[in-house]
Amino acid sequence: MTQTDYVIAAYVVAAVGIGSAVLWAYLTMRRAERAAQRLRER
Amino acid sequence: MHRFANPARFLRIARPATPLTFWTGLAIVATGLAWGVFLAPGDYLQGESVRMLYVHVPTAWLSLSAYLGLGIAGFSVLVWKHPLAEVVLAALAPIGAAFAAVCLITGSIWGRPTWGTWWVWDGRLTSMLVLLFLYLGVIALMRAYDEPSQGARMGSVLALLGLVNLPIIKFSVEWWNTLHQPASITLSGSSIDSAMLWPLLTSAVGFALLMASAVLMRMRALIAERKVAARTARMAMAAA
Numbered sequence: 001m002t003q004t005d006y007v008i009a010a011y012v013v014a015a016v017g018i019g020s021a022v023l024w025a026y027l028t029m030r031r032a033e034r035a036a037q038r039l040r041e042r
Numbered sequence: 043m044h045r046f047a048n049p050a051r052f053l054r055i056a057r058p059a060t061p062l063t064f065w066t067g068l069a070i071v072a073t074g075l076a077w078g079v080f081l082a083p084g085d086y087l088q089g090e091s092v093r094m095l096y097v098h099v100p101t102a103w104l105s106l107s108a109y110l111g112l113g114i115a116g117f118s119v120l121v122w123k124h125p126l127a128e129v130v131l132a133a134l135a136p137i138g139a140a141f142a143a144v145c146l147i148t149g150s151i152w153g154r155p156t157w158g159t160w161w162v163w164d165g166r167l168t169s170m171l172v173l174l175f176l177y178l179g180v181i182a183l184m185r186a187y188d189e190p191s192q193g194a195r196m197g198s199v200l201a202l203l204g205l206v207n208l209p210i211i212k213f214s215v216e217w218w219n220t221l222h223q224p225a226s227i228t229l230s231g232s233s234i235d236s237a238m239l240w241p242l243l244t245s246a247v248g249f250a251l252l253m254a255s256a257v258l259m260r261m262r263a264l265i266a267e268r269k270v271a272a273r274t275a276r277m278a279m280a281a282a
Contacts, residue, residue, distance in 0.1 A: 003090040006155050010148040011075070013095040017147070021140035022064070023254060025259035029060075032266035039273050 047118075047126040047275030049265050060258045067251025082241050094152040095238065100246035101145040101277060106208060107239040108138030112180065116198030128194035129268075131201065132184055133260035137253060138178035146170055157221045161254050164212030166222040169207055176204035189267075235260070 073282035078096035087091035112134050149167070150160045161167065180197045187193035215224045226233045234242065 001155075006091055006151050007079075007093045010094040010097055010151045010241040011079075013085070013147045013151065014101065014144050017140055017144035018101075018123070018252060021137055021165050022256045022259075023138065025263070029259040029263040032263040032270065036266040036269045036273075039270055 047122075049126055053262065053265065056258045056262055060255055060262065062146055063258065064255035065253045067248050067253075067255055069248070071245055071248030071252060074241050074243075074248050077241035077244060078238070082238050083235075085238075088156055091155045092238070093154060094148055096242055097246045098145060098148040098152055098240060100249040101141045101148065103246060104249055105138055105142035105145050105170075105173060105177075107209060107250075108134050108141060108253065108257075109201075109204065111175070112138060112177075112201045116201035116227070119194050119198040120202070123191075128191065129261050129264045130257075131180070131194055133257050135177050135180045135184070135197070135201075135254045137260065139174060139181065140214055141173040141249075141253060142170065142177055146174060153221070159221075162221055162223045164220040164222065165218035166211065166220050169214050173204075173211060174208055176200065176207060179197040180204070211238055223281060 075096055079093055082093070082096075083092050089257040112131060115127045115130040115134060118124050119131060143223075146167075149170070153162075154160050181200050183200055184193040187196065214220065214224075215222050227239075232239055
């Protein structure tokens with residue numbers, strides 16, 4: 001493996017790790033706020 | 043501080059702040075990383091692998107800062123019993139854990155071409171691994187109780203106890219022999235050339251905003267979940 005391969009691997013790990021944390025936070029927020037909204041409307 | 047620890051007031055600020063921090067953070071991270079990868083020079087000693095600096099170092103700074111925030115939230119839970127402090131504690135722990143994990147894995151990937159090994163059990167690496175375990179411990183403790191407030195109190199105790207690990211991480215490179223280099227940026231200045239320092243600081247600001255947006259999202263989710271639970275309980279009592 002060249003040094004560039006290691007750099008690419010590190011950036012992929014960062015993108016996947018932080019990207020999935022932010023995506024999970026967004027999806028749980030959307031689901032919870034929609035559930036609260038539905039309950040308010042009932 | 044107590045004035046702002048009101049969930050309704052918090053939501054009025056958090057709703058517009060969430061997309062603002064996310065999109066600004068994403069734009070700044072993209073700028074900082076593109077600057078670091080395509081414009082900043084390689085290192086005279088480490089060559090191209092120094093470009094891992096722009097993801098590894100910001101995630102390290104932020105996982106430590108988030109743990110400090112966790113300790114402050116834990117203190118507020120135990121002393122003032124703020125409901126919003128419980129929410130901060132529950133929101134910060136998984137996001138901080140994700141940043142700590144990314145820091146550890148990118149550090150390991152950096153270690154292979156630089157030191158010739160993926161991992162060594164030295165002071166800096168081991169104390170960072172302990173930080174990740176502390177985050178996981180706080181998450182596990184908070185989920186171990188049926189009553190969320192009791193879980194928050196237990197999680198707060200661990201968050202406060204774990205604060206002792208922060209100076210250990212910071213000074214591990216001075217106290218013990220380690221493969222990890224000592225701090226390049228201190229209060230007295232930086233040994234990093236400005237051609238690398240500016241993209242590093244740019245990506246750190248971007249990652250900080252992304253972390254803030256994720257924490258805001260989790261806080262909004264937790265507040266909404268609590269509202270649903272409270273309203274469902276009220277409806278069940280009314281029906282009974």
